[in-house]
Each structure stands twice: as C-alpha cells, then as structure tokens.
Amino acid sequence: MINGLIGLAVLCLTLPYLWFQWGLAIAALPMLLLPLVANRRWWLAALWLLMAASLLLRLETEASHVLPRHWQHDTAELQFCLSQPAQVFDRYQRFTARVIAQPEALSLRRIRLSAPSSVVIEAGDCVNAEVRLRQPVGQRIPGNFNATRYYFSERIDALGTVVEVLGHESRPNLVVRRYQRAESQLDDEWVRAVWAALALGWSTSMDTELADLFEQNQIKHLMVVSGMHIAMVAAWALLLARLIHRLPGPWRGRWPQLRLLMVVTVCGLFVALTGFGFPALRAWLMLLVPLLAMLLGVRLSGHQTLALAAIAITVVRPQAWLSTGSWLSFGLVWIMIRLYQRWRCEPIARWQLALRFQAVLSMLSLPMAALLGFQWHPLSLLINMLVIPVVTLLILPWSLLILLWPEMARLGYQPVVSAMINGLDWVAAWHQQAPAWPLPDILLLGSLLWLALSHWLNRDQRWLVLPLLALPLIWPGRLTSSNEFRLTALDVGHGSALVLQWPDQTWLYDAAGQWSDGTAIAEARLAAWFKRHRIQLNGMVISHSDIDHAGGAQWAADYWPGAERFSGEPQAVARLSERSGWLNCHQADSTQLPFQLIAIPIALRNNDNDRSCVAVVETSAGRVLITGDASRRLEYWLLQAHPELFPFSVLVLGHHGSRTSSAPAFLDASPEALLLVSAGDRSRPRWPNADLLSYITRNDRALFNTAWSGTLALQVQQGRWQIRDWRSAFRRRFIRN
16 A cells, blocks of 8 residues: 555656656556555545646646747747856857747747857846747757756756847846845955855856866765755754744744744745745755644654655646756755664764765765766765865855855955865866766666665675675676667767667767867767767778867777777878878778778869768668768769669768758669768758758658757668667657657
8 A cells, every 4th residue: 555645746756757758648647547556545546646637737838838849940039137147158158048028929938048258148137139049959868968858847948049139238136236246345256156156046157167176076066056055044044043032022932933934934035035946946845844744743754754845846846857956856865864764873973973974975976976977086075074064164154144245255255265166176186987887787886885874784784785886897788789780870969970880890980079169079978878888999980070070089089099990081080189090981991891981083082071981881671871971972973883882771861961962863862761860950950951851851751860859779670770769758749750
C-alpha cells in the first residue's frame, strides 16, 4: 500500500518528465493505474487523478506560451525589460529579459536575447526593438546538457537576436536602484559580480571566466541564491524574533507564531528582493512547509516533509522538475535527512557533524559530476571546508548589509573578496574535467558510495564495500560500434562532426567548429561523449580547413595522437592543429582504409570547399556518400566520372544544404537515398536553403537535419538502415520533422 502523500509527490516528480519526453498521451497512461495502486481507497484515487489531470493541464498551458513554429526566424517588434546586467563577450552580449509588449499573436513571457556589444543595455532598461525570433531549442547530444529542457523549466519562451533598437528608456526597480547605489562603492568588476550574485541572485550575468573559476573549485552553488542564503536570512529572522519577543506587547507568550511569522516574512521579502528567482523561491517553499507543520502541531517525518515540499513546488511551477537544479537541491536535502537520522544518536559535536556532512557531499560529488558533466576538483572537500564558512558567516551577511547600506563596502569588503578569488584562482589549476562514465557506471559508483555511508551496514562491514568502488574503473567498455556499420551525426550547430564505426575501426569525419572566443566545440561539447562511449579513433578526416569543419582538429589530433590523419588541405589543417603528419586525401591510397577516398582532379580543386575530401562507404544496405562542402560542380563531376557508384542509399549533403550544393540532378541520381544535413539553427534561415526544401517537398524525399532532430544515428541492421534520434516529444512538437 502506497502512502497517499508520497504517491502524490511521486506523481508531481514523474509526470512532468513523462510529458516532456514522451508527450501528453504517454504521460496520461499512469492515470489509468492510479485506482489499482490506491488499493480500493477511491477518495485517494480521485485525489491522485485530480492532481495528475491538473498538472498535465498546467504543463499544456505553459507550453502554449512557447514561440509557435510558423514564427521561426520571423522578425517582430518587442518591448522587453532587463532585470539584471547582460553577460558581455567580445563581439556580442547575451541576456534574458521580460517581454512587456509584443504582437497579439504571441504570448511570450521571457526571452533570451543576443545583441551586438555596441548596443548599450543596462539593468533596469526597457527596450523597444526589432527582434529576429527563434524557438527555444538547443543542441542535443545524448548525455549532455539539455538546453531545450532548461529553457522550458525557466519559462524562456523564445530565443532572439536584436536586429534594430527602436527605443530605449530606463525604468529601474527597487533592486536595480540598490545595485546602482552599491555599484559605485565596488571598483573591481569581479568583486561587484560576486556581491550581485550573493545579494541579488544575479549569477547568470557573471563573467564566464569568473563563473568557470567557481565551477572548477566546485563551489558554484554558493553563487546561486538558494538554500544557504535562505537559511542565513532565516537565522537573522529568528534573532530578530527573539529580540521582539522580549519586548512588551501582544506577542509575548506567542513564540511559535512569532517565529513562524518572522521567518516566513523576512525570507519572503528577501526572495522578492532577488526577483523571485526560482532557486530562492524553491528554498523558501522547502522552509515554509516544515514551519507550517510545526505551527499546526502536525508531526511529519523527513520524507513526508520533502513530499509536501515537492507538491508545493509543483503547484507553483509544474515544470520545475525538468531542471537539474531542482533535483540536485531535492536530492541533497534527502541525503542529509537520511544521514542525520543515522548520526543523530551518536555523541559527536556539531562541528564534527558538519564536517561529516561536507565529507559525504564531497564524495558523492564525483558521480554527480560524471552524471551532469560538471567539473570536479580532488581538493573539493578542503576547498568547501574553507570557503563555505567564509562565505556563509562573513561574505554573505556582509553582502546583504551592503544591499541595505552601500557604505558598508568601504570597510574592507573588496580586499576580502579579492583575496578569496585569488586563492581560488591558485587552487583551480588542479581541477579535473568531469569523469565521463556511462550511466551504469555512475549508478554503480553512487550506489556503492551510498551503501558504504548508509546505516544499512554495520561499521565493521563497511570496509568490505571499499574494494567494490574500483568496479567502475574495470567495468567492461560499452559496445558502441555496430555489427556492420554505424554513422553518427553529432549535433554541433553549424558545422560537421560525423563518427563512422565498423566492428573493428572508428573514424571521425570533421571535428566541428569553434565559438567566437576560439574554444573548440569538439573539446567543450564532444569530449565527454567520446569518453562516455570509450571511443578510440583509428583515424580522422578533416574535409578542408574551414573553421566549421576543422575547429576541433587540434583537440582531436592531441587526444588521439596515434590516429591516421587525412585532409583535403593538409598544410592549412596542419597549421590550424599545430601538428604535422596530415596526408592529402586526394593523393591517398585508400585500399587499406574501411572506406574509399575519391581523388578530385587538381583542376577542380580551386577553392576551399572544392578541396573537401569525398568519402564513400560500402555497406550491406548500400553506399554512403560524404562530400564535405563540395559544390555542385563536383557533384556533376561525380555523376560523369563515377557513374558506377550511383545510386547511393545515404547522402550527407554538401555545405550543410546551402545553394552551392545539392543539385537536383545529383539528388535525382539517388532517388531512394536518405538525405542527411548537419546544420545549426542560426539567426538567419540559410541551411538547408529554400530551394532544397521545395525539392524535398515536391519529390517526397526523406531529409534529416541535426538542427531539427539533434544528434542522428544511422545503423545498418540486417541489410537495412535504422535511424535513431534523441528528440523529446516537446522538441518534436515545436520543430518540424
């Protein structure tokens, strides 16, 4: 028999994910089982059904605000206001704004925008601008951060690019005015960013280098207004309540009511001051539930308190459980409750108890980092032991006092925070990238750690678990290759990264591009995917030297130094990758390779795109053709020079589906071929081009685009192609197939 409260919480925790991942119909299926699970308690079944139905209705209502499909890449006049500063990069700035005026056909609430760095936009400004709109859908690489789910959980209904600013005025609210008063007292930009994050919850506008510094030391959670900040404010509220309780008045003898009123009111005012950021609001709700239970005289277990908090959070924001932060916060509180139940009877001092909690959380941070892709520091226990007391007992209270009296910053706040940042910068050198383990390994390690720490084993038996912790290190690698052939087109935005796998070999065709700051997308986004699947390359082909194909060449050559290397522009790629040994794919002997490299005549190789390596893969399901950025001229040459290769069963279209490639005659020569495009959803709809899309519609051809579907995997099984993607039902709903 399932407890009614726990069952209701389970519904709140699971239904949003089912709805997001598999759609309304699948999410509604568990409702049919609720009467059976309720075990003839019809009133409980009715309550569960009512909650489930209202939750699904709320989710549908939330989704109705998302930018409709037909508005994709259209321009609209919007008026929006910034509640915190923009995050500024070299050539552009990025910020999230509240939409206050828009066309009648839209109902956007928040929008994530980018604008040129030359546009002056500050916190508290309201801007009227022409904005090119895009749907809030991010790149999808299995196992990596899911940007689409994050946008929906944060109520970001559209992405956009500011095309032209039509009007601009300053409307600072109370929070922005407090920030402007304190800003003049803090000269150092990083110190000011730390203060704004702690006192106002402005962590998203923090400089990326500073944010990376906190993440590398595993203390980024301290810069988000959440449970720690609410607990500090609650402690202040309790102190204030004690002082008031000693004064004569009607509150004498009403300590429980006064305590509740002060904590709820003061913490609520702080949450309002930080703009009702959801991490702070979530922490406030988790504090409010046990306080109300105490006031009403209701005795709740730790699990029941968490269940009620989960229900309250769901009522306020039903999509909250699509956020990683909510699960982390909820899970850590659950762990702390379980550990407290085990340790509360032991005769240890409070400081020892706090040290134990921090040690456990530091150990469990390793599987969490592997699961979520966070960076990990081997000295995280020591760093947290030193930094948490400093931030909690000194810098955070000081930051809140500066919020009330900006002159308090003159009393040495800046040197103290600067010293902390310099210390973190020094120890950050030892940080490690998140261990990219497969999910079974992560679950195994996490379970073993919890088993060693839990009360299920006696102290004398726990040492037996320690040797088992080495299992994830010796666990057999995952069989990622197909029995025949598998092609994986990784979703890298505008660029290309194709993984070609045979039973005995794996090759990489192109290594994606770079971001505006020069960071290789392959290193930032794909490294974890390769590690997780334990892929060792036998070789790589960089089609040509364009940065959207060769941006990760240096990383790939360094990561797999023994792999064979080919390129259509070997000298240019050698300079780009700072590594010699690149062979010209147009002069290579491919008889020993698992695929054929087509030698393009030198007379036709008169530009970067037409120097692209052209690869042909033979499979039992037909041939695969990969042409890089080759133009229509090379496509016509292939038709004339190699008619024996046609028809192909899979065509990876050249130049991301632009007008320079994919000639109709070339496509007609493989009428049954699956067409694959590796492209990105950029601010202008250029890939695939409109003529190609019209051809696809007229001829009823199958076109697969990573910008629509995310990462795509094509695998040969019993002589036929099997296609898989990792799209959620939410993504399918808003992005064309």
